[in-house]
Amino acid sequence: MSLLVVGTMAYDSVKTPFGHRDRALGGSATYFSLCASRFTDVNLVAVIGEDFDPKDLALLSDRGVNIEGVERQAGKSFHWKGEYGFDLNEAKTLDTQLNVLATFDPKLPESYTKSDYVFLANIDPRLQQKVLDQVTAPKLVACDTMNFWIDSAPDALKKTFERVDVVIINEGEARMLAKTPNLVKAAREIQSIGPKTVIVKRGEYGSLLFHGADVFSGPAYPLEEVFDPTGAGDTFAGGFMGHIARQNPERLTGELLRQAIVMGGVMASFTVERFSVERLASLEAAEIADRFRAMKRLTHFDDLTGAPTK
Amino acid sequence: MSLLVVGTMAYDSVKTPFGHRDRALGGSATYFSLCASRFTDVNLVAVIGEDFDPKDLALLSDRGVNIEGVERQAGKSFHWKGEYGFDLNEAKTLDTQLNVLATFDPKLPESYTKSDYVFLANIDPRLQQKVLDQVTAPKLVACDTMNFWIDSAPDALKKTFERVDVVIINEGEARMLAKTPNLVKAAREIQSIGPKTVIVKRGEYGSLLFHGADVFSGPAYPLEEVFDPTGAGDTFAGGFMGHIARQNPERLTGELLRQAIVMGGVMASFTVERFSVERLASLEAAEIADRFRAMKRLTHFDDLTGAPTK
Numbered sequence: 001m002s003l004l005v006v007g008t009m010a011y012d013s014v015k016t017p018f019g020h021r022d023r024a025l026g027g028s029a030t031y032f033s034l035c036a037s038r039f040t041d042v043n044l045v046a047v048i049g050e051d052f053d054p055k056d057l058a059l060l061s062d063r064g065v066n067i068e069g070v071e072r073q074a075g076k077s078f079h080w081k082g083e084y085g086f087d088l089n090e091a092k093t094l095d096t097q098l099n100v101l102a103t104f105d106p107k108l109p110e111s112y113t114k115s116d117y118v119f120l121a122n123i124d125p126r127l128q129q130k131v132l133d134q135v136t137a138p139k140l141v142a143c144d145t146m147n148f149w150i151d152s153a154p155d156a157l158k159k160t161f162e163r164v165d166v167v168i169i170n171e172g173e174a175r176m177l178a179k180t181p182n183l184v185k186a187a188r189e190i191q192s193i194g195p196k197t198v199i200v201k202r203g204e205y206g207s208l209l210f211h212g213a214d215v216f217s218g219p220a221y222p223l224e225e226v227f228d229p230t231g232a233g234d235t236f237a238g239g240f241m242g243h244i245a246r247q248n249p250e251r252l253t254g255e256l257l258r259q260a261i262v263m264g265g266v267m268a269s270f271t272v273e274r275f276s277v278e279r280l281a282s283l284e285a286a287e288i289a290d291r292f293r294a295m296k297r298l299t300h301f302d303d304l305t306g307a308p309t310k
Numbered sequence: 311m312s313l314l315v316v317g318t319m320a321y322d323s324v325k326t327p328f329g330h331r332d333r334a335l336g337g338s339a340t341y342f343s344l345c346a347s348r349f350t351d352v353n354l355v356a357v358i359g360e361d362f363d364p365k366d367l368a369l370l371s372d373r374g375v376n377i378e379g380v381e382r383q384a385g386k387s388f389h390w391k392g393e394y395g396f397d398l399n400e401a402k403t404l405d406t407q408l409n410v411l412a413t414f415d416p417k418l419p420e421s422y423t424k425s426d427y428v429f430l431a432n433i434d435p436r437l438q439q440k441v442l443d444q445v446t447a448p449k450l451v452a453c454d455t456m457n458f459w460i461d462s463a464p465d466a467l468k469k470t471f472e473r474v475d476v477v478i479i480n481e482g483e484a485r486m487l488a489k490t491p492n493l494v495k496a497a498r499e500i501q502s503i504g505p506k507t508v509i510v511k512r513g514e515y516g517s518l519l520f521h522g523a524d525v526f527s528g529p530a531y532p533l534e535e536v537f538d539p540t541g542a543g544d545t546f547a548g549g550f551m552g553h554i555a556r557q558n559p560e561r562l563t564g565e566l567l568r569q570a571i572v573m574g575g576v577m578a579s580f581t582v583e584r585f586s587v588e589r590l591a592s593l594e595a596a597e598i599a600d601r602f603r604a605m606k607r608l609t610h611f612d613d614l615t616g617a618p619t620k
Contacts, residue, residue: 087491181397184534205515208532217608219527222518224494247615258611292614298527299609301568304602305557 002114003245004138005032006045006106006131007121007234009052009070010078013095014275017086018227024276025056027078028121028144031231034280035238035267036119037063038288040245043112045069045131049077049100059281068109073100088229089203108134117245119237120164122146125156132163140252142166142241144233150177158193165252166197168237174200183208184215199240199261201233209261214254218261219299221269221291228275232268235280239267266291312424313555314448315342316355316416316441317431317544319362319380320388323405324585327396328537334586335366337388338431338454341541344590345548345577346429347373348598350555353422355379355441357414359387369591378419383410398539399513418444427555429547430474432456435466442473450562452476452551454543460487472504475562478547481512493518494525509550509571511543519571524564528571529609531579531601538585542578545590549577576601 317339
């Protein structure tokens, strides 16, 4: 099934305690597409500048990503510069240059308008809605967002939320949006806006899925070496949406959502093992199935024998 | 089977955004005993002052806790005063009065020396060893510790670790002890000192079990109302050790450890629902089995169908 993604394609300059990369391939739509294309057909919508390396575009199209919707504009590509401390939990943004992203006005190629699944990565919620306006009859729509839009465009963001099935959001941003430190309450608050499903990303602690009244704790794979957390969240979304699109269920069940969230965690765990998209680009299909099995082993426990009676 | 615990019995003055309690019953050995006594016979070793309320002692003995090893000394009981902010993740200590704890010299009643299981709660590692010296042939010994001892008595702490089977430690303290932000590496480092099993407590994010080369991610139950996190870690240890002592296996398996860790999480989730030991004291046995089943539902997912082939 076809999976449309709109988001950023960027060059990132990233420094972590384990090394640095200057102007390495990045951006939410890049990570998402490279990941989701393992599972299904991906229709990519983004804007790039004149400086965007044809080799980086080829990396995507060679994986089968449809890049017809990638618009090249005069000017430079979006550039992000950031640094992570030893705990790798939070990036310190040193510089953001929007460049061609500042005037991005997503227009979908005709062939994209019939996409079955849609992921609206973290961009201006008004642009997210513009994309959604152009898709005829999507089966499932998910979106991400960030603190900047929660602060600066709360009404537009609410309108996006009203039109999506799944909100995927960081822990800190869920708390900020719902104005409560309690994640269960925060997720219920977001659900009350419209989306039946809320996924809260908690970095190295995994994720929480709220689907109707059901709650699922999605595992994170404990890694001995984490080089660069950049793109983990977008890769997570790519594994999640990719798995669902590949299964293309008649009706979305809680069980498939659980499996898709574990797949999101599996894929994210690869991304952070190397800088930029290095690991994601070189990944073998068998490694994915292996790590999914490891996730099962990581979280499995037997039913209770001998409950306390006192 | 008999389970010995040495730790503190205290009065805590705690303030959270949801209320406060002045001089409420607390202390690591109190939480541990109240919890573990649901599962097995508990031998309690601690020191209390003249001010310790007989009703609080009766609360323990009524639950079947053996309080023969609770020594009453001239002076006041250990007192801790702390405050939690809105995120409830970290306590700010406002005042610590050691009182009778300052001269605590644990002596075991004869009947305690044959205890099968031992938990050394967070006290001076030299006292932890003194207790261990007096137990004849324990089947399994676990210990906890804190940043204070990591800083002030690293050699004594190392000696304790060399003599225990299981180290139960907070995330931040594991990182501090092993001087690495990576938890997998930190656990491996602690294992290299001696204990085959390391359990890293991560508060609302659950726990990680390292048992030989095996890793298990223990869930935390997502609660909509958390009133007071005090005692969660000691309750966790009580559920963990209590479950193992009740099962009393011929050989400790990874599967039983996993089940015991889930039970630890179950019991801790009750403690934080009310102030002090209020919830733990009023808990029904059926609620424990119910929440264990909920933990299974929280973490269960199906095996992978349709792995990616691309």
